Amino acid sequence: MKWNWTQAGWPQFTYDAAAIEPLERRFLLTSGEVIGAVRHVNDDDRNLLRIELLSDEAVKTSEIEGEMLDRLSIQSSLCGQLGLDANARPVRPQERGIAEMMIDIYDTWFAPLDHQTLFRWHRMLMMGNRHIGVIGGYRPHGDAMQIVSGHHDKPIIHFEAPPSRQVPGEMTSYVEWFNKSSPKGELSLPALIRAGIGHLYFESIHPFEDGNGRIGRALAEKSLAQNIGQPSLIALAYTIERDPKTYYDQLERHQRTLDVTEWLVYFAETILEAQQTTLKRVAFYIDKARFYDRFRGQFNERQEKVVACMFREGPAGFKGDLSAENYISIARTSRATATRDLHDLVEKGALTRTGLRRHTRYTLNLAAVKKTE
Known part of the structure; x- marks a missing residue:
């Protein structure tokens, strides 16, 4: 079967908007609930809550790719970048890099997307990595970029991305689409449809030698933030990591077609579940603050x-x-x-x-x- 990028019409994805519309309404309603819940936290605690949520996402988006990072080290790095008191815990380059990327996503959510932003995120993610040829740039190698599994003598090819020579042009089109589909763009799209297409579209180009999954999820976060007018702080990677097999199966299935209705339903439902997870975590954090207020000095x-x-x-x-x-x-x-x-x-x-x-x-x-x- 042909990959989506080889098919006539690429990258014009088709979908049934009516199937997503009820999910869009739920997303906007719950976004208000999340914003309201966070506002119940005072300013000092809000910074700590932000660190909790960002560090969870940093750990989980890395775990999806099989990289295990130390959550407390990431929190220490986040605190340092936000000018808060940080402990002297050792922080490895990859933990500092993912922390820097999470802060950059949070601080620049409103800015239009450009190649330099993507290159900056890639440099952050690949901090300390000596195993890839190009850091902070699109892949240039002539070999096919394939997602494979199985034994080397009998590999299973799950997806093959466009050849490297096409990547600069594909990414120029992607960046243009991302900005035009924003709330203020000339081809504005609803929040869940935009985030879902944006993630699948990026993953199908697979422009970097490594780090595509993490950057693709960062783009979904940036997209959602632009649609609600502030950082979403939703536990997207945290939710995906609970069932990564379904996530990868859905990606693989819809990288073979331009009809992405089922993918959009899956991704929208994942985002809605992530919102509920965030609401629970905010409530838990508020309870934690009250717990320590009540029992301070007693342990x-x-x-x-x-x-x-x-x-x-x-x-x-x-x-x-x-x-x-x-x-x-x-x-x-x-x-x-x-x-x-x-x-x-x-x-x-x-x-x-x-x-x-x-x-x-x-x-x-x-x-x-x-x-x-």
């Missing part, structure tokens, strides 16, 4: 360390909840001390306890914080 050093670790797990909490064994491992303490510390946290109302003996588990008591509002 010993071991308890502080374990509670902080529990909060880092996010709204889902510890898988299987916290056990005494978890506490011993995190706090590096004895069983007797762990038992006393956990009992004290339950007595103070910071944790709730369920189960008996070796099945006893502990969770953060955020309900108690909400009751004090």
